[in-house]
Amino acid sequence: MTEQAAAIQGDDALTEADRQGLYRVLLSRRDVRGQFMPDPVPDDVLARILTAAHYAPSVGFMQPWNFILVRSPEVRGRVKAAFQQANDEAAAMFDGERQAVYRSLKLEGIMDAPLNICVTCDRDRVGPVVLGRTHIPTMDLYSTVCAVENLWLAARAEGLGLGWVSIISEPALKEILGLPERVVPVAYLCLGKVSHFYAKPELAAKGWRRRLDLTDLVCLDGWDGPKDGALARELARAQDAAEDGTLI
């Protein structure tokens, strides 16, 4: 095989164990807010997780991300205060019992997790013209979210919990972390060892919202398009299997 053919073909021979492992990670990944342990994240593990994030796809191979590791209790305290202010504002958007449920939810682990990571998007990393971004300028932000998902899945594969905190004013976060104007704080993440993972999303377990039926979200050839009946039955079967842990 020529070098070029080898580069194109790569090693695509995933084993059955690889396939099952990947689905296991995907389905057991959780947003973690409250089960963090104080143990520091070892550097070798952190390096693997950040490498997984860095190998995410990105528009025009732009790689617009940076990873700010927030260990300082002082900086984390400022982020926590920004969360608390935003969270009070968010709670006020709900009425009555819904507000009481909202206030009972734990929605961050900023001080509990041993490490926080802010994943940012440098909107000007390669100048104004980016292959693939010309007509949809937000593609660099979407690319950064791909890196966040890689990071999240790699953390789960390493047995670490991760929680995304978005209840923070963006200007406040930029100011605390000293981000330049052109840099967007896409995700503020809390990472660490956890005592346990929930089997289901916490928001579902606590009655906030249930997972939608996938069959209602898949249609053919346009927004109002019809459903493929045979596929719909498979989708329902696969989702039931995912729910009862028998998908793989």
Ligand SMILES: Cc1cc2c(cc1C)N(C[C@H](O)[C@H](O)[C@H](O)COP(=O)(O)O)c1[nH]c(=O)[nH]c(=O)c1N2
């Ligand atoms: C962009 C974005 C932003 C947030 C979240 C996620 C994402 C993708 N989630 C986590 C979210 O609530 C969670 O993913 C869903 O409830 C589904 O649960 P699992 O992630 O499957 O455990 C989240 N959770 C939380 O407690 N506080 C938050 O501020 C946020 N913000």
